[in-house]
Amino acid sequence: MPKNKKPAGGRAAKNFEPRYGAKTSFQDRKRRPGTDAPAKPGSKSPNHRGYRAPEADAAPAKARWTAQERAGRDEARGIRSQARGGERFARPDRDAGARGRDDRDARSFDRRDDRPARSFDRSDRPARGDRPARSFDRRDDRPARSFDRRDDRPARSFDRRDDRPARSFDRSDRPARDDRPARSFDRRDDRPARSFDRRDDRPARSFDRSDRPARDDRPARSFDRSDRPPRDDRPARSFDRSDRPARDDRPARSFDRSDRPARDDRPARSFDRRDDRPARDDRPARSFERRDDRPRRTDGPNRSDWNASPARSAEHEQRVDVVHERLQAEAVDAATVAEASFADLGLGDNIVRALAGLGAASPFPIQAATVTPILEGRDVLARGRTGSGKTIAFGAPMVESILRAQAGKKREFGRAPKALILAPTRELALQIDRTVQVIARSVGLFTTQVYGGVPQARQVGALKKGVDIVIGTPGRIEDLLNQGKLDLSDVQIAVLDEADHMCELGFLEPVQRILRATADGSQKLLFSATLDREVAALVDEFLVEPAVYEVAGEDQDSGTIDHRVLVIDHRDKAEILGSLVDRDGKTLVFARTRAYAEMLAEQFDEAGIAAVALHGDLNQQKRTRNLEKLTSGRVNVLVATDVAARGIHVDDIDLVIQADAPDEYKTYLHRSGRTGRAGRRGTVVTLITRQRRRRMTELLDRAEIEAPFEETQLGDDLLEELAGRQLFDVTS
């Protein structure tokens, strides 16, 4: 049932190894790659008709692969190489490391010459099994503008060959080329090195600030997202910190939680804890009469179904409503806290200095709001998009709390972690660690990453030595937990980043099991840009009278993001995409499936536009490396699945293209939130076909985004404008 129960290895094999991995020798008998041996007819058994004694030079049945071929096959796992079929094992043009650039260059030049204008035409290539058969059919009669352009762009792809290590034997020989060793993750032992972690790519909050929305112009928002548009997710609106106000006029924390029972006094929460809590209904309206003036989910027509799945039992609906109401009651705006420094909020000097080093000189609203309650030990629900300072909002007070709890005690070797941070993707876990590790190290605490796709050894080694904060993804964490290599029983603070996503099918149960493994009564912090009632399941079980905060956003329209929807003919899609990505700024392209993401990256690359892919069928090294390539600017185009939709933090992406429209408004918001940062202009272009107009309109309504729909043909100036204009906007 859960999506996470896919058969092991299923996906890689299914999608990307049809030719080499999935076939049996029978299937492949016609002509093996790398071999000229004809198909072998007849029986191998002397007892059967047609038996033919093996000829001396016939390939032995078993020795199907030479070592070299095997290497090639491994390489094929890297996906891109495999489309070429038997002709070669590794495509030289993508695997420069092994073959040398000359070969590759020559090849690409050839291609330009003999391929008239079919820049994105893959029709001449053997179809890959894994690719959706897309019609590139009519490419030939097209103008292919990309082709023209290629001339003046000396193939940027060449440049980037250098930094691609031989992609084949991925991990072993991977010459630490990028200077960033993949090991980054394992690296815990030598710890301090937070390796690539904090790299400057997090210049940090500089941009963050930009996304900080103004807050009080809005009515206190209910926690329930259903009746309101998730705006925080949008970037940008920001530079207006100016209108950020007003925090003063708010009864700053009037809802002073101080009168609430300190955490310790609270009944131990185990699962029964729910029982000791006052039932929602009979709880006294807490100071927040606010509750009443706020729109209730159920008030508005068409609102109640925002996040609801179409069919929900009345029972469930009821439950959700209750939860919702409760959350609403405690919702306060982040701006309740008047301007205060991090030190004022209770953070120690070392941490304050570390924050300054990260570019966080003074708290952003979400931080100003959440630091104090977190230090008080309260459970917190907070909505604030990545980049609004969320990571520091939970990271800094978490470190401070651990420090206080350990005051006077010596850090023991082999100590169990005191805090846990869960993220939905490995990349996000890495990114969080880049920030949290800096803060933790400033006071002598250690963090370690625990996520899949890399060998366990280093992670386990680090845990054995003893760490204070574990940051990771659910799968590996649960795995180590089950193996007895990770002890969460001493975890006093657990954070769920992208909490709503972590409550989706496939994530929820592992997350619940992990949280149950933390200390009884441990503090829970749920953060997300689109926090909604989807977290109800966790709130019910694990949170006690949570404080709810959010960073109010401006209207969707007021941001620095220009949203455009291009209504296109499906047959033009490949070329339109090609012409859109043929530009100078950083471009992030979202595709619905891994195979399509891979295919698009390859297509762009072959058209002379250096591009890499990011999706779950790549090994972790490639994932990390490809993302880093975009961050560092070695490549300007990244084609990703929704693995990159949330949390990925590259500050200067100025164009987000949705090659496939998202199905959910939340996805739209998260994807588009990858651009428009740092006060820059950003554009989000979504390609749809005519049939999808209605669905798209509805989705944009839910997201409260206004975007013109424009019928677009292949040679339209609009495409030039969308691709080219970015350049001027950014540089101006």
Place this chain on the structure above:
DNA sequence: GATTCCC
């Protein structure tokens, strides 16, 4: 049906 998430 797709996307994350242990080997």
